[in-house]
Amino acid sequence: RCGATLAQELERAGIPTALLCNLVPIATRVGAPRIVPTRGIPYPTGDPALDPEGERAWRRRLLETALKAVSTAGNKPTVFEAG
Numbered sequence: 860r861c862g863a864t865l866a867q868e869l870e871r872a873g874i875p876t877a878l879l880c881n882l883v884p885i886a887t888r889v890g891a892p893r894i895v896p897t898r899g900i901p902y903p904t905g906d907p908a909l910d911p912e913g914e915r916a917w918r919r920r921l922l923e924t925a926l927k928a929v930s931t932a933g934n935k936p937t938v939f940e941a942g
Contacts, residue, residue: 863891877928877939879904879921887936893928894938895921917941 863886866876870892878891881903886894897903904921906914924941931937 863889866891866893875929875933877925879925883938887938891936892933893931894936895925895928896938896940897921 863878863880866878867890869876875893876891877893877895878886879895879897880886880891881897881899883894883896898906904918906917909917920941924939928937928939931939
């Protein structure tokens with residue numbers, strides 16, 4: 860919940876945010892405007908099951924999705940799935 864609240868405060872200050880999180884229903888409920896789902900609790904921005912090249916590619920897609928999210932206007936919670 861703290862991440863979503865921080866995102867809301869930054870948005871009020873005019874700084875667009877993308878909240879990367881694995882608890883999408885909670886982020887949606889508290890009103891984070893741009894949400895990018897991650898893998899899971901122990902490794903939100905990584906996946907130890909992937910080889911190093913596969914993990915780099917996954918992280919790059921996650922980052923590209925977050926960049927797309929912050930460049931999109933948003934007033935209500937929107938989920939951006941990493942492609």
